[in-house]
Amino acid sequence: MERREERVAYLFLSPWLIGLVVFIIGPVIASLLISLTDWNLLTPPNWVGLKNYEKMFSDRDFYNSLRVTFRFVIMSLPIYTVVSLSLALLLNQRIRGMYFFRTVLFMPSVIAGTAVAVLWSILLNPDVGVVNQVLGAIGIAQPPRWLASRDWAIPAVILMGLWGVGGGVIIYLAGLQNIPPHLYEAATIDGANASQKFRFVTVPMLTPSIFFQLITGLVAAFQVFDVAYVLAGRGGTRASALQFYLLNVYEEGFQNGRFGYASALSWVLVVIATIVILITFRTSERWVYYESEEGKS
Amino acid sequence: MRGSPSLNPSRDIVMRRLRDDIVPRARKTLRLLALYAILLLLCGFVLLPVSWMLTAALKPDNVPYFSIPPQWFPTEHFEWRNFEIALLDPVRPFLRFTLNTLIIFGGNVVGTIFSCTLVAYAFARLRFRGSGFLFNVLIITMLIPWQSQMIPQFLLFLELGWYGTYLPLIVPSFAGNAFFIFLIRQYMRTFPRDLDEAAKIDGCSYFGIFRFIILPLCKPVLAVVVVFMFLSSWGDLLGPLIYLNNTDQFTIAIGLANFATRYNPNTNLLMAANLVMMIPPILVFFFAQEQLIGGIASVGLKG
Numbered sequence: 001m002e003r004r005e006e007r008v009a010y011l012f013l014s015p016w017l018i019g020l021v022v023f024i025i026g027p028v029i030a031s032l033l034i035s036l037t038d039w040n041l042l043t044p045p046n047w048v049g050l051k052n053y054e055k056m057f058s059d060r061d062f063y064n065s066l067r068v069t070f071r072f073v074i075m076s077l078p079i080y081t082v083v084s085l086s087l088a089l090l091l092n093q094r095i096r097g098m099y100f101f102r103t104v105l106f107m108p109s110v111i112a113g114t115a116v117a118v119l120w121s122i123l124l125n126p127d128v129g130v131v132n133q134v135l136g137a138i139g140i141a142q143p144p145r146w147l148a149s150r151d152w153a154i155p156a157v158i159l160m161g162l163w164g165v166g167g168g169v170i171i172y173l174a175g176l177q178n179i180p181p182h183l184y185e186a187a188t189i190d191g192a193n194a195s196q197k198f199r200f201v202t203v204p205m206l207t208p209s210i211f212f213q214l215i216t217g218l219v220a221a222f223q224v225f226d227v228a229y230v231l232a233g234r235g236g237t238r239a240s241a242l243q244f245y246l247l248n249v250y251e252e253g254f255q256n257g258r259f260g261y262a263s264a265l266s267w268v269l270v271v272i273a274t275i276v277i278l279i280t281f282r283t284s285e286r287w288v289y290y291e292s293e294e295g296k297s
Numbered sequence: 298m299r300g301s302p303s304l305n306p307s308r309d310i311v312m313r314r315l316r317d318d319i320v321p322r323a324r325k326t327l328r329l330l331a332l333y334a335i336l337l338l339l340c341g342f343v344l345l346p347v348s349w350m351l352t353a354a355l356k357p358d359n360v361p362y363f364s365i366p367p368q369w370f371p372t373e374h375f376e377w378r379n380f381e382i383a384l385l386d387p388v389r390p391f392l393r394f395t396l397n398t399l400i401i402f403g404g405n406v407v408g409t410i411f412s413c414t415l416v417a418y419a420f421a422r423l424r425f426r427g428s429g430f431l432f433n434v435l436i437i438t439m440l441i442p443w444q445s446q447m448i449p450q451f452l453l454f455l456e457l458g459w460y461g462t463y464l465p466l467i468v469p470s471f472a473g474n475a476f477f478i479f480l481i482r483q484y485m486r487t488f489p490r491d492l493d494e495a496a497k498i499d500g501c502s503y504f505g506i507f508r509f510i511i512l513p514l515c516k517p518v519l520a521v522v523v524v525f526m527f528l529s530s531w532g533d534l535l536g537p538l539i540y541l542n543n544t545d546q547f548t549i550a551i552g553l554a555n556f557a558t559r560y561n562p563n564t565n566l567l568m569a570a571n572l573v574m575m576i577p578p579i580l581v582f583f584f585a586q587e588q589l590i591g592g593i594a595s596v597g598l599k600g
Contacts, residue, residue, distance in 0.1 A: 008503040009425035015412040019472020024438055027449035101336045104343055110578040112532030114550045118557045118571045123346055128363035130349055167593060174594030223442055226534045230554050254539060259448055266444040273442055
């Protein structure tokens with residue numbers, strides 16, 4: 001190993017290394033310290049020890065935002081996984097006009113969350129919105145009241161997310177097209193029918209993609225903000241039914257000026273998210289199938 | 298007499314035709330029809346809301362936005378002035394917001410391309426002690442939720458006097474973005490090693506190899522990076538919300554979010570503004586579909 005090459009390498013890495021210290025490691029440590037104070041920017045910070053963490057146990061907003069976020073995670077991940085997987089299988093068919101269908105179905109996935117939320121909050125108007133008119137037309141007498149209802153607000157957010165499910169579909173589609181054809185040929189020779197091929201070839205070969213989507217989906221689900229900000233911004237039922245965790249952190253910190261408490265809240269979220277992600281990794285050994293890394297770099 | 302043996306063969310022919318040819322063909326056709334029906338239904342789920350939005354955006358103020366049955370296509374009213382109002386209204390000038398967002402995007406492009414290509418080059422093509430460890434660190438930083446840094450970063454930029462400027466939204470990009478570094482590094486690894494070796498023998502410096510050999514080959518992956526960056530800069534709400542306090546500086550995401558939540562907007566104007574926000578990403582999607590899909594797919598496969 002040349003010493004010159006090494007020196008040059010660290011020179012090339014320096015923007016990232018500096019950023020790592022200034023924008024990531026430093027702030028992460030600082031936020032731990034800030035979470036032990038009652039800083040509000042107007043007066044110098046006071047050391048309060050673990051008081052901020054104790055306070056959470058009696059904070060309704062904290063419990064509510066935790067419940068909203070977990071409800072969303074538990075309801076949305078299975079739905080998104082099943083829908084985007086089925087959609088990928090559908091779009092993997094070789095039929096005329098598929099390019100058109102793919103283009104249309106992928107399109108909403110590039111639209112920003114704010115715009116999607118604004119559009120669907122109008123479409124989902126419980127009395128005159130088009131969604132309930134369509135539901136009424138196909139015979140559903142009492143359609144859900146969506147964002148105006150405590151129970152249906154989160155399903156409404158999930159419905160909006162389904163509109164932009166294309167990003168996940170692309171990952172599954174790439175996974176499907178990456179399955180070597182000889183596996184299907186071998187299965188055919190062994191006398192497997194279509195559903196057996198799906199069960200024993202397609203699904204195992206897709207598990208790495210499913211796992212990847214699950215992890216990125218979890219990380220994203222804990223960080224829902226745009227949709228919550230737009231929809232809960234007006235107060236009322238929505239404000240509590242859609243009080244996602246990050247929205248609560250934002251409000252405590254940047255609206256109420258409780259930077260110490262908000263830091264503590266974000267630490268708790270980071271710890272919870274890390275635990276959930278680690279558990280998912282732990283279970284993955286049992287169900288994710290990796291091809292041997294031979295010949296890959 | 299009926300049922301004479303001579304008729305049996307013709308019945309067999311009919312049955313065989315049915316079994317081997319007509320029924321399978323019919324099944325295949327039915328399957329195809331069902332497939333198209335499902336796909337068209339899904340396209341309706343995607344396109345009808347957009348078309349309804351355009352219809353509503355083109356209605357004049359005195360026409361009800363919600364009609365029963367709903368109006369899906371703009372047939373009667375074409376009030377294009379609504380877009381003019383949305384873009385130029387002095388209270389919330391979306392044209393200004395668009396330009397502001399593009400300024401931030403431009404700054405991010407410069408910063409990201411500068412830093413991420415340098416760092417990716419070191420990870421992809423240089424040998425140094427600690428490379429494996431630092432690469433693991435890079436992967437971990439992709440998973441650390443931004444919230445854990447949000448408040449201290451805000452306090453840092455406040456201390457520097459950058460609150461109310463675009464600097465907090467642009468400067469961090471000069472320190473690189475883990476995801477883009479990863480993407481570019483994966484791409485750079487695919488070039489043959491001989492390229493570097495040959496250039497080195499010719500007396501080219503490491504920076505020369507990077508600048509004149511590796512970087513020009515990276516155009517495709519940089520296109521992917523720029524497309525992703527556009528979508529994230531365009532849609533970012535939380536960052537601008539924290540750092541900007543002056544309407545003149547607002548980005549399109551804040552403009553729209555405020556319009557929808559703080560005022561009681563006319564639906565036609567809100568839908569016009571929403572289209573202003575939706576159309577650029579959709580255009581980018583149509584022109585850069587290959588890059589976008591290729592980029593997402595490669596992340597999913599190699600990640």
